[in-house]
Amino acid sequence: MSAPPTTATGRARLSARTLRTDRWWLPPLATFLGLSAFVIYGLIRTFMNQWYWVPEYHYLAPFFSPCLSDTCIPGASHFLGTPFPLPSWIPPPVIVLPFVLGFRLTCYYYRKAYYRSFWVSPPACAVSEPHSRYTGETRFPLIMQNVHRYFFYAALLVALVLTYDTVIAFQGRDGGFGIGLGTILMVINVVLLWAYTLGCHSCRHLVGGRINHFSKHPVRYWMWTQVTKLNSRHMLLAWASLISVAVVDLYVMLIAGGFFADPRLIN
Template structure:
């Protein structure tokens, strides 16, 4: 007597990489192009080492904040210059960018993004990956992903510094209060950076992850609900803050180089 048709005899052998008939490759391709564009711009901008400070409006480009090197132009160092001028191979952003990039590279969303788009691990749901082995995040360098919570603390500090940069950008041409297009762009940028940083999974866990009785901690519970709401938009905030950093940096560069003038709303 033959076995019933419903009896499972093992997984079917499928030779094709995937049975999906949609354009599953578009999202990882778009992610790859977007991240590569940011990386290329960041490298060029960092080693350009010029046009990052607009003294008449106190505009400091985000890529160069805080400017902690003796190589920084006068006025751009709001927190001193503890590091020496080490030449063109070590421009001022090198002292801060590794920590900022560390936060983004170890971010839970960005892990998914570049694992899929750069390593095809896997490139999409229901698509087999080309790698024969999987070791997870137990070996170098991926074991460094576990340091995400510590990069989060540094990211909070950098966001606070950029907030200070934004506050002093409300400087008028006569020394009073003034607002220009650059000021508004910096406000939008720092708002998106705070939203992205606070929407981090580590922040959500820090606020309410160890609580067993929310009723006994109403304030932390309220904060946890707000962080959870932001966390649901973590991907959107990750991309929007990345774009805003590049755009504000580009804008300050254009103003500092004299390519464009900063439109002033008043003063």
């Protein structure tokens, strides 16, 4: 005899805030501090609007790439030019950062991260939350999470531009080939960014979705298996790429500001 079907009538009722005895609050607290630190740094860095281009080695800070405003430092715009005229008080990153942040904000992992750490919805498993109602992602503004797949395409374009930035960073003092510490950091950053971007659920669906028989599509099946491997490490790659972007941006800022010289390995 099969068990009768169950229906949910609302949120789970907990008689106590939690019965857990472990330090369940540490992960959401660490996430809150980590994401807050990145947001604060990003805001400060964006509105500094300086020290983002090192012409000697072609280092461009990732927060300012691509630099599309006519207020960009000469040389920082690369092959894309400056198609967007902006007042001098508006920093160039405001053109591109909304698309990059949109990709991160609508990412499946980051949703879980900031829902738990900022909105405590819920803060952890088996822990009650202060919200009395739950509408999921069916109403504004959370219904906008459904555009994640479109932000994914924008993130691909930005990753391509950052790859170009990394290639031209192999620049020596005399204009020839060269490698510095900044070059290595930029390579690490772009590898992590590609791994995070390609490990996205939208990419996984793009390469392997709507297929009934993988055996009839061996190339797409191979692509799907590779993306799935990245997807299984999506949380790790999300944090690693977020940290690497901040590290490279800070490093370029310090070099461009003259705080110290870029250690050169070749030329």
